[in-house]
Amino acid sequence: MRDVAIIGVGMTHFGELWSQSIRDMFSEAALKAMDDAGVEKIDSLYVGCMSSGLYTNQEHLGSVMADYMGQRGIPAMRVESACASGGMAVRAAFMEVASGQSDIVMAGGVEKMWDADDGSAILATASDQEYEAFTGVTFPGLYAMMAHAYMHKYGLTREELAMPPVFNHRHAINNPNAQYPYELTVKGVLSSSMVADPLRLMDCSPITDGAAAVILCSMDKAKQICKNPIRIKGIGSATGPIALHNHNDLTRLDAVRLAGERAYKMAGATPSDISLCEVHDCFSIAQIIVAEELGFFEYGKGGKAIANGEATYGGKVVINTSGGLKAKGHPVGATGVAQLIEVVEQLQGRAGKRQVENIKLGMTQNMGGSGGSSVVHILEAI
Amino acid sequence: MRDVAIIGVGMTHFGELWSQSIRDMFSEAALKAMDDAGVEKIDSLYVGCMSSGLYTNQEHLGSVMADYMGQRGIPAMRVESACASGGMAVRAAFMEVASGQSDIVMAGGVEKMWDADDGSAILATASDQEYEAFTGVTFPGLYAMMAHAYMHKYGLTREELAMPPVFNHRHAINNPNAQYPYELTVKGVLSSSMVADPLRLMDCSPITDGAAAVILCSMDKAKQICKNPIRIKGIGSATGPIALHNHNDLTRLDAVRLAGERAYKMAGATPSDISLCEVHDCFSIAQIIVAEELGFFEYGKGGKAIANGEATYGGKVVINTSGGLKAKGHPVGATGVAQLIEVVEQLQGRAGKRQVENIKLGMTQNMGGSGGSSVVHILEAI
Numbered sequence: 001m002r003d004v005a006i007i008g009v010g011m012t013h014f015g016e017l018w019s020q021s022i023r024d025m026f027s028e029a030a031l032k033a034m035d036d037a038g039v040e041k042i043d044s045l046y047v048g049c050m051s052s053g054l055y056t057n058q059e060h061l062g063s064v065m066a067d068y069m070g071q072r073g074i075p076a077m078r079v080e081s082a083c084a085s086g087g088m089a090v091r092a093a094f095m096e097v098a099s100g101q102s103d104i105v106m107a108g109g110v111e112k113m114w115d116a117d118d119g120s121a122i123l124a125t126a127s128d129q130e131y132e133a134f135t136g137v138t139f140p141g142l143y144a145m146m147a148h149a150y151m152h153k154y155g156l157t158r159e160e161l162a163m164p165p166v167f168n169h170r171h172a173i174n175n176p177n178a179q180y181p182y183e184l185t186v187k188g189v190l191s192s193s194m195v196a197d198p199l200r201l202m203d204c205s206p207i208t209d210g211a212a213a214v215i216l217c218s219m220d221k222a223k224q225i226c227k228n229p230i231r232i233k234g235i236g237s238a239t240g241p242i243a244l245h246n247h248n249d250l251t252r253l254d255a256v257r258l259a260g261e262r263a264y265k266m267a268g269a270t271p272s273d274i275s276l277c278e279v280h281d282c283f284s285i286a287q288i289i290v291a292e293e294l295g296f297f298e299y300g301k302g303g304k305a306i307a308n309g310e311a312t313y314g315g316k317v318v319i320n321t322s323g324g325l326k327a328k329g330h331p332v333g334a335t336g337v338a339q340l341i342e343v344v345e346q347l348q349g350r351a352g353k354r355q356v357e358n359i360k361l362g363m364t365q366n367m368g369g370s371g372g373s374s375v376v377h378i379l380e381a382i
Numbered sequence: 383m384r385d386v387a388i389i390g391v392g393m394t395h396f397g398e399l400w401s402q403s404i405r406d407m408f409s410e411a412a413l414k415a416m417d418d419a420g421v422e423k424i425d426s427l428y429v430g431c432m433s434s435g436l437y438t439n440q441e442h443l444g445s446v447m448a449d450y451m452g453q454r455g456i457p458a459m460r461v462e463s464a465c466a467s468g469g470m471a472v473r474a475a476f477m478e479v480a481s482g483q484s485d486i487v488m489a490g491g492v493e494k495m496w497d498a499d500d501g502s503a504i505l506a507t508a509s510d511q512e513y514e515a516f517t518g519v520t521f522p523g524l525y526a527m528m529a530h531a532y533m534h535k536y537g538l539t540r541e542e543l544a545m546p547p548v549f550n551h552r553h554a555i556n557n558p559n560a561q562y563p564y565e566l567t568v569k570g571v572l573s574s575s576m577v578a579d580p581l582r583l584m585d586c587s588p589i590t591d592g593a594a595a596v597i598l599c600s601m602d603k604a605k606q607i608c609k610n611p612i613r614i615k616g617i618g619s620a621t622g623p624i625a626l627h628n629h630n631d632l633t634r635l636d637a638v639r640l641a642g643e644r645a646y647k648m649a650g651a652t653p654s655d656i657s658l659c660e661v662h663d664c665f666s667i668a669q670i671i672v673a674e675e676l677g678f679f680e681y682g683k684g685g686k687a688i689a690n691g692e693a694t695y696g697g698k699v700v701i702n703t704s705g706g707l708k709a710k711g712h713p714v715g716a717t718g719v720a721q722l723i724e725v726v727e728q729l730q731g732r733a734g735k736r737q738v739e740n741i742k743l744g745m746t747q748n749m750g751g752s753g754g755s756s757v758v759h760i761l762e763a764i
Contacts, residue, residue: 001481001482001483002481021512023512050441051435051441053433053435053436053504053507054435054436054441056511057503057506057507057511057515058507058511058512059432059433059436059462059464059507059508060432060462060463060464060507060508060509060624060750060751060754060755061462062462062463062470062621062755063463063464063621063622063624063750063751063754063755064510064624064754066621067621067622067623067624067625067628067754068624071621072621072622072623073620073621073622073636073637073640074620074621075473075619075620075621075757076463076621076755077461077462077463077470077473077474077755078461078462078463079459079460079461079462079474080441080442080443080444080459080460080461080462081442081444081445081458081459081460082441082442082445088444088459091457091459092459092461092474092477095474095477095478095480095481095483096477096481098477098481098482098483099383099384099477099478099480099481099482100383100480100481101383101477101480121439122435124439125435125439125440125441125442126441126442127442128446129438129439129440130403130405130440133439237457238455238456238457239444239445239448239449239453239454239455239456239457239458240445240449240454240455241449241454242442242445242446242449242450243449246449254455255455258455368442368445369442369445372442372445372446372449373442373444373445373458373459375457
């Protein structure tokens with residue numbers, strides 16, 4: 001299997017992009033990534049997107065995007081794994097380069113969410129339609145059950161649960177692409193509208209328009225054309241139960257643990273090698289459980305550790321320097337790719353005021369549904 | 383790049399499967415394929431599906447299907463390229479095996495179409511939403527323009543245009559999985575309801591529920607566990623214009639030509655090496671143009687050649703022994719995979735009354751939209 005590197009990245013601003021269609025957004029990110037890599041032609045394209053059919057009445061995004069970005073003729077396909085679509089698009093692109101079939105492959109992600117008027121129902125198609133969505137449960141509802149179970153089992157307080165969003169917003173202030181780059185306090189979280197008890201509005205990632213793209217390249221070629229290629233050292237991916245009621249324990253996300261274990265094994269790394277990690281904080285409770293499943297904290301101790309500052313600058317591991325899904329924004333199909341962009345920029349030393357010093361390895365963790373799927377990447381500067 | 387083989391196949395009946403949900407159908411096909419291959423565990427899963435969100439309100443099919451077929455934990459993703467989703471799922475699975483990442487990977491496809499009441503609008507999401515679908519044009523309308531252009535340019539008669547469906551139905555009579563296994567005459571085509579002039583109902587592939595799955599395996603391992611592995615000798619994939627008005631010539635499908643050229647090059651083969659081919663006859667005119675783009679007939683001569691019997695048993699190449707999309711049925715996400723199943727069974731000599739003798743190489747051609755994407759596979763018995 002050939003070594004694979006990332007040689008270019010590009011993304012749109014994340015937010016309410018009323019003036020851009022889904023193809024406008026994707027093309028902007030794609031062309032920025034190609035400029036960044038210094039390439040004018042790609043061999044193949046993977047587009048991560050959860051639900052463009054329901055959001056915009058446009059499927060067939062591989063063809064649409066290859067055409068509109070000026071690369072008509074190349075192979076192209078869309079990849080979907082709910083909110084993990086972006087990360088899985090990168091995994092699929094990795095396979096094509098690793099196999100030797102292609103040298104330069106783009107993996108991008110996009111979601112146009114603000115145009116739809118039934119966003120919760122669309123997002124619910126990532127859950128078990130027959131046993132969950134059909135009964136009326138929404139994603140905040142599913143994660144609320146996980147939050148209650150965790151708080152009960154481990155004694156996490158409501159104030160501690162508010163801390164992942166607080167840190168994510170603090171980090172986002174330094175991210176020019178973030179949707180909500182403002183300070184958030186615990187009081188701000190606790191006084192926001194109730195969505196699904198105990199989760200309030202400021203526990204939940206927002207509705208976001210946006211796109212992101214990275215260019216993958218065989219390492220041999222990358223060393224010729226790029227001065228700072230970033231190696232994809234490990235990839236792990238896994239599925240879990242599509243329905244929350246099939247979890248053995250509501251406070252665990254087995255797919256995240258499995259994906260992490262597989263990525264660590266491929267990379268020959270352990271949690272202590274990870275300097276920074278972008279995690280899938282779709283809800284405040286998700287960030288806590290994910291940080292535990294990835295091995296950064298023991299089960300039941302992640303919530304208090306994060307509240308105590310062990311996952312921000314100077315802590316054990318810096319989580320979500322970008323602001324995470326909560327503050328950077330969460331255009332679901334783009335999120336997994338944008339996570340990689342943050343880690344690439346950190347490893348290349350161009351993260352500006354967000355820069356983490358002395359990075360050993362960087363990691364991303366992207367998730368679909370209530371743990372129905374997850375994908376983890378481990379990156380290294382060479 | 384490692385050699386890759388198909389070691390097992392399975393599919394549902396194609397038709398109106400009112401008693402089966404989308405997950406029931408996929409699981410049936412998947413478990414049949416695993417039985418056929420003699421494996422109880424797969425390493426990874428790709429699910430081709432065009433529009434499960436719009437048809438069934440269920441996205442996240444990788445997780446759903448891995449879970450319901452009893453393989454929870456494996457990596458899984460959905461692949462979408464409109465009606466070429468199935469073929470592209472096989473391409474993605476091929477890359478994972480070829481790269482060395484996994485040994486045994488399932489590529490399947492599924493579509494549950496009969497439950498929706500706005501099928502034409504859903505299918506139109508495979509066209510250019512902003513410039514085509516939004517104006518009200520449907521897929522029969524797009525292909526009708528191609529048919530008119532071809533008939534005008536090359537003098538094809540309405541009776542000749544009816545012949546691909548006539549032959550496809552004749553072949554389907556021997557296919558126990560076909561949706562419409564009955565004889566169809568030219569008169570039957572010409573007296574069917576007008577859909578979009580000149581295309582009548584019997585020029586159009588039907589609405590179909592169904593699923594199909596194949597198991598890919600590294601050739602080294604395949605030779606140990608399978609007595610008749612089928613080598614994937616060539617794969618070619620390409621995009622074309624998403625919108626019909628961007629075609630340079632309405633009688634051409636550039637993505638099909640490009641995909642064919644790439645597959646022939648990879649396989650070291652030419653059109654004369656192909657004994658049988660499953661083509662994407664979504665409409666009668668499509669079968670004619672595709673047969674020309676794949677090099678079986680000269681431009682403008684495919685329609686008359688097919689009408690003269692040059693693409694049935696005893697002809698230059700046997701096209702659509704399965705009955706094709708028209709008579710076997712066209713559950714869009716499953717179609718590309720079902721095409722491979724037909725060719726695998728032919729190459730293994732287990733196609734029953736449909737058997738073609740003395741096969742050199744077999745081919746499949748799967749297409750999305752009005753030529754927005756296409757993927758071609760060339761298969762060989764070893």
